[in-house]
Amino acid sequence: MTAQIAAQPSATMATPPAVAEGELPVGARTVARTLRRSSLPPAAVSGVALLLDAAALGLGLWFAADLSGRGDDAPARAALLAVLGALGGTFALWAWGLYRLRVLRRFWSGAAPLLALGVALAALDGHGWWALAPVLPLLPARGLGALLAATALDYGLTERRAIILGGGDRAERVITTLAESPDNDIRVCGMFDDRDDLRSPPVVAGVPKLGRLEVLLPFARSAEIDLLIVTIPLSAEQRIRQILKLVEVLPVDVRLSDFSADPTFRRRGPFEGLGASGGLVSVMSRPIRGGKLAAKRAMDLLGAAVALLLLSPVLLLTALAVRLESPGPIFFRQLRYGYNQRPVLMWKFRSLRAESCDPLARRVVTRGDPRVTRVGRVIRRWSIDELPQLFNVLAGELSLVGPRPHVPGAVSSRQESFEAIVDGYAARHKVRPGITGWAQINGWRGEIDDPESLRRRVEHDLYYIENWSIWFDLYVLLLTPLRLLGGKGAY
Known part of the structure; x- marks a missing residue:
C-alpha cells in the first residue's frame, strides 16, 4: 500500500512555533546536555x-x-x-x-x-x-x-528515556508506578505542559517540568528521547490527535497512559502495564528498532566495507581525474540533515569548480550548469561523486539505503521550501538517511523542479519507512546499479 501525503493542517491545529535548540529554557537545556549520548541498544x-x-x-x-x-x-x-x-x-x-x-x-x-x-x-x-x-x-x-x-x-545502560506530556496527578501515577516496577527500563527525564504552575506543579514525583509544548520537539531531538507518554485527559481526544500530528516527525515511541473510548487509540493493544487501573497504550512506534536496527547496522557496516574494497580502483581513478581536471581539493563536504534532523557533513568527490563549491547547497544544480566540471558531469551522471559517502556509512551517519538527506532549509528550483510544499516532510528523518533509496531507484532524483516531484519523493520515502525490511534494503541495493548509474535526473 502506497503511503499517502498528509493533508495540510487545519486551522484548529494550533501548532506551536518552532524553538531552536539553543533557545531551550535553561532547565531543559541542562537536562538535554546530560542525555546527549545515546543509550545502549x-x-x-x-x-x-x-x-x-x-x-x-x-x-x-x-x-x-x-x-x-x-x-x-x-x-x-x-x-x-x-x-x-x-x-x-x-x-x-x-x-x-x-x-x-x-x-x-x-x-x-x-x-x-x-x-x-x-x-x-x-x-x-x-x-x-x-x-x-x-x-x-x-x-x-x-x-x-x-x-x-x-x-x-x-546501571541503566539500556534504559529508554521518556518524557511526559501533561502533569499533575495523571503524570504522578505513571511516574510512581514505573518506579515501583522491578522490570522497568523507562527513565522519565522531564515533563512538558502548557498549563501554569498552579494547575500543573513544576515538580511531580521528583520529575521537573521543563517547558511548554513548543519546547518538546527540540528537547526530544537534542536529548535522544526514546519514548513520549501522553497523560492529558483522554476525553480531550481532538487535542491528542493534534499532538500526535505534531510529534509524528520524531523517531520516538508514543504511548497513551490510559485506555480510550476511541478504538483507533488502541489499535496496537496495551504496552507496558501500569497496574489494574490502566496501562500504556501504543499509538505510534519507531519504524526500525531493537534487533531490526542492529541487523540493519550490521548490513551497513559489512556492505560499506565490501563496497570500499571492491570499488577502490574506481575511487582512486576518480580522485586522480578530479585532481588533474581542475585546481582545488578532491573532496568536499556538504551539510545535510540526517537522522532526527541532526546535521551531517557528507563526503563527496568535488564535481563543481573550486570557486563555485556550495557546501550549503544554496543554489540547486540544474541541467547544463556552468559550475559543473567536465569530470564532474561524468561522475554526477554515474553517481560516482556519491561513493565517498561510504565513509559516512561506516561512521554511522548514513545508511546504505534510506531517504536521501536534504540540505538545511532545502528549496526547490522554484525557491519553495520543502516543508511548505509537503506537510509532514520532516517525517523522513525518523530513520537514518541513505546513499540510495526507494525514491531514487524509482526515478525521483536530481532537480526538484515542481511540487509534484517532491511529493512523489516523500511518498516513496514514507512507503520505505513504513514497509522496511532487510529484504527491502537488499532489493533496493540490487536495483541501484541498474536504475541509478547513468540514469536521468543527475546533472
Whole structure:
C-alpha cells in the first residue's frame, strides 16, 4: 500500500512555533546536555551474549566429537557439524526468548534447560557422559552473558528515556508506578505542559517540568528521547490527535497512559502495564528498532566495507581525474540533515569548480550548469561523486539505503521550501538517511523542479519507512546499479 501525503493542517491545529535548540529554557537545556549520548541498544548486549554462547557451544560440540572418537576419521566434517550445531542451538535459544535481557540476567533460566538437555542426551546415548560436553562450555558463557545483562540493566545502560506530556496527578501515577516496577527500563527525564504552575506543579514525583509544548520537539531531538507518554485527559481526544500530528516527525515511541473510548487509540493493544487501573497504550512506534536496527547496522557496516574494497580502483581513478581536471581539493563536504534532523557533513568527490563549491547547497544544480566540471558531469551522471559517502556509512551517519538527506532549509528550483510544499516532510528523518533509496531507484532524483516531484519523493520515502525490511534494503541495493548509474535526473 502506497503511503499517502498528509493533508495540510487545519486551522484548529494550533501548532506551536518552532524553538531552536539553543533557545531551550535553561532547565531543559541542562537536562538535554546530560542525555546527549545515546543509550545502549538491548540488542547489542543480547548479540554479544549470543556470540559467546555460539562460540562455547561450537567448542563443546567439537570436543564431544573428539571424546566419542567420531571426529577422528573426518575432522573437517566434525568441525562443520560443530559450527552448524552451534548456530542451530543458539537459534533455538533465541527462539525460546532466552536472550531477552530480563531473562538473560537470570543465569539458571538459561542454564537449567541446557543441563536438562545434556542429561537427556547422556541417558539416551550408549557412549556415556561425553554428551554433556557440548553443554559444559555453555555454563561459563551463560554466566558471562548474565553478568553483561545485569550490568546493562542495573546501571541503566539500556534504559529508554521518556518524557511526559501533561502533569499533575495523571503524570504522578505513571511516574510512581514505573518506579515501583522491578522490570522497568523507562527513565522519565522531564515533563512538558502548557498549563501554569498552579494547575500543573513544576515538580511531580521528583520529575521537573521543563517547558511548554513548543519546547518538546527540540528537547526530544537534542536529548535522544526514546519514548513520549501522553497523560492529558483522554476525553480531550481532538487535542491528542493534534499532538500526535505534531510529534509524528520524531523517531520516538508514543504511548497513551490510559485506555480510550476511541478504538483507533488502541489499535496496537496495551504496552507496558501500569497496574489494574490502566496501562500504556501504543499509538505510534519507531519504524526500525531493537534487533531490526542492529541487523540493519550490521548490513551497513559489512556492505560499506565490501563496497570500499571492491570499488577502490574506481575511487582512486576518480580522485586522480578530479585532481588533474581542475585546481582545488578532491573532496568536499556538504551539510545535510540526517537522522532526527541532526546535521551531517557528507563526503563527496568535488564535481563543481573550486570557486563555485556550495557546501550549503544554496543554489540547486540544474541541467547544463556552468559550475559543473567536465569530470564532474561524468561522475554526477554515474553517481560516482556519491561513493565517498561510504565513509559516512561506516561512521554511522548514513545508511546504505534510506531517504536521501536534504540540505538545511532545502528549496526547490522554484525557491519553495520543502516543508511548505509537503506537510509532514520532516517525517523522513525518523530513520537514518541513505546513499540510495526507494525514491531514487524509482526515478525521483536530481532537480526538484515542481511540487509534484517532491511529493512523489516523500511518498516513496514514507512507503520505505513504513514497509522496511532487510529484504527491502537488499532489493533496493540490487536495483541501484541498474536504475541509478547513468540514469536521468543527475546533472
